[in-house]
Amino acid sequence: MPILGSTELFDDVHKKDLCVDCGACVGLCPYFVSHNGKIARLFPCTLPQGRCFAHCPKTEVDLNRLSTWMFGSEYDLSALGAVTDIRKAKAGPAMTDRGMFQNGGTVSALLTLGFRSGRITAAALTSRKGLTPEPVLAESEEAVLACSGSKYMASPTLSTVMKESASGSTRRMAVVGTACQMTALAQMRMNPLEREDFRDPVALSIGLFCTWALDTRKLKHLLKDHMDLDSIVSMDVPPPPAQVMTFNTSSGTVDIPLSDIRPLIPKGCGICPDMTAEFADVSVGALEGEPGWNTLIVRTARGAEWVEDAAAQGFLILEAMPEASLANLKTGALGKKKKALLRAKEDNCLNVAPEAGRSALVIDPERVESLLT
């Protein structure tokens, strides 16, 4: 697929409002920056090809190429992508210090092992100031725990990775991010511009299951009349039938109806076919009906090695994935795929013929058709 420059990125993503604030174009150069939950282009850049375009998960993303590069297998539009193992997981006894885990603390446990074992010296994580998500380059186990808990807002988390990579740093890091961020990260790791100075800093990519990540500015606008934004301790989206999003504040819990929340979903999330963060070494989500547990999908050999070691050293407790939950997960994941591909077709950004324009997504058209029919 063609790799173009920032002008095309600006036209195809920013102007069409498809940006999901992943941060993959930020920190590489002086032109793209993130401020208050939104990505800005400061000045036009004249280069015909650039990493900004190459990394972006909304510009000419060839999922088959990505899958082949990462897993050695074709992108087949299966519900969960490349999977070597699926388990029910949670933080184990070795996790003596506990953070405000979102679910089972699997993510924090994997990261803690990473630091403890010297596999990594840094991790690209996401913290929060009020309701503004803040990319953090964690350099200690304490910093990992400080970042625990989900911020259901789109966050430019990848900017720290891009900055590290662009600066030529040689340290090894883990990266935690949502599905689009994992797609962007994988594209970055492919060294799409074949730069000689490229070095992949990623030792482990941990994907988070994701249905959507809200527009930060709009969420702030909605919530400021309901609560003091600085008093928010944590947030959650309880599974159906609860039709609310829950905010725990220092002065109590506030439920906001999902019907008020849905309009805050960025347009770019609507064409995202990926619920389980398929382009990561491991992916972690909630486990239906079991709040203290996670669903853990292992996708790569190094992911498997990491998870096994975590279990062996007591950082993780692993159990078999309940069949019913797995079936529901697949249904949900396929549902997201169908909806996204329909929307992408409608918006004319799926498999666009080169002479007719540019695509956001490129997926084997036959497979698309068979999924949709």
Add this chain to the structure above:
Amino acid sequence: MTHLGHYPEGSRHLLMGNEAIVRGALEAGVRMAAGYPGTPSSEIIENLAAISKDPSLHLYVEWSVNEKVALEVASSASFAGLKTMAVMKQPGLNVAADYLLHLSGSGVRGAMVLVSADDPGALSSVNEGETRHYAKLMEIPLLEPGDFQEAKDMTRWAFELSDAIRNVVLVRTVTRLSHASGTVIMGRVPENDKQAFFKHDGFIIDPNEGVVMSPPVEYKHGEQHRKLKQAESLFENSPFNTYTGPDTPELLIITSSICSLYSREAVHMLGLESRVGILKIGTTYPLPRQLMKKHMAACDRIFFVEEVLPFLEEEVKIIAAECAADIGVKTFFGKKNGSLPMVGEMNPDKVIAALSKIMDTAMPQRDAAYAARAGAVAFGGSPHREATFCPGCPHRASFFTLNTALSMDNRNGFVCGDIGCYSMGVLPAGFSTLKTLHAMGSGTGVASGFGKLSKFGMDQPVLSVCGDSTFFHSAMPPLVNAIHNSSDMTLVVLDNSGTAMTGFQPHPGIERDAMGDTAATIDIPAVCRAMGAEVRVCDPFDLHHSRETLLELIGRKGVSVLVLKQGCALSPEKKSSRRYDMRVDETICAGESCGCNRMCTRVFACPGLVWDKEKTKARIDDVTCAGCGFCADICPRGAIVKKEVA
């Protein structure tokens, strides 16, 4: 220039038009002069200020806060019986106009001259406003010097005229007269040391001892007209109106000011001396009717050469219509019939082209070989350069901060601007950050209004900029307005510690006045705070602090003020000093590659940064770089290294 007061009578000196005006005022015995800087008028007050300490000259000179105040200040001396002068550029006359209407109605006591300088072609302005119509509007006499000697002589005579008619006399100069130089023969500078005293106890409408005011209007207005008639009759025999040419020319050129020189040149170049006459008018308003009638009677074809608007043309046409029975019907050429363009500066070439057409003579051809050579040299010899800020200019840094902050804020915010060096914020030099550009202080007034449009769904951040001098000149009232009317806007004061654009004239924020004496200073942040604005002060060379602060301010409701304080790079205090030694570390510079693409030389474009095409790396031009250090902050790689100068 400091000798201007002491050149002996009869001596010849090369004087700039503005210096000639100063000398004329000195020969008239001027005691007070007040003005506000503005190209091309500034050297008049500057020169007077420079010699103001000379005890033999008895002068008080000031830079006033704005032109209206300058006119008010200058008039006080007149009310106290002294000779006085106010000086401004034409847009400033608009500012002073309100007072001028009252003043011309009240009349003056000591002789008072108002010098207004026009900038046809807007060489250093954002408009080409005309002074001359004000004479008509305000019903006061207008003189227009046509050369350097006249600049002196007419200024001097303007005081005499004012003395005779007891009203303000307007003298209009233009850039090409004010800023060019020519030989001037000196007259005598009188020695006198008159005392100031304001008489106010007489009969209320007594012009010498009563109340100085324009009422009772009908009476005073009538007096004003009588004075104007008196001026007209003096003009009939004025030596400043001259005629050269045959007794019965085929074409009569009527012209004034510097256009009289263009007319002479055109007639000469076309060899039309025996066929075309030139009536050069120095006393443009009110026109001496008998003189005009006499010359028009001798010729049926009349060509007006003037700039910018057809003022003479219209005034003469009225007289021609009224006298048609005596002098016959005339054919007119000028701006109205398209012989000359309605806009822009006049020059000999335009006059030659029009005249050759009217007279049906061939234009003098330039030698073809010479024209080709000149063209080649002109084309290849001078590289194209955009107008830009100086190296080390705090405005470039400020606009970089403003522009990037607004992009980051990402709500389509914009900046309203006004007049100063920082007007270049509309150009790429200022990253095209200014989106409206009007009169002094207007950015803030316009912003005050924009800041109320949220009522109609406008949610764009509204900013304005003004300089420190402009802040005092005319940004304070709109700021008060914005605060009182609960507008949402941010004023950014680009405080470079002086009236930089016109040559560092002091203003109320500076601890020195026009005459060089220590002066009380007015603190801009304190004033804004006292008004009720949320105020921050930053150094524009600190990109991150300034930008964070600005982002915070434009996120708030209400009126906020950010003062970006840093001296102009050319200010006398800074000019030859450098804060940092700068260099580019070539081993880190990312140059044109993805990751930078020449941020420093392509986007920021300080002239101190150059692109080394061979090495494909950026480089500091040591001669040009002013060592401000700002560019170190914009380089994404940290390749621009600054080292504090020991």
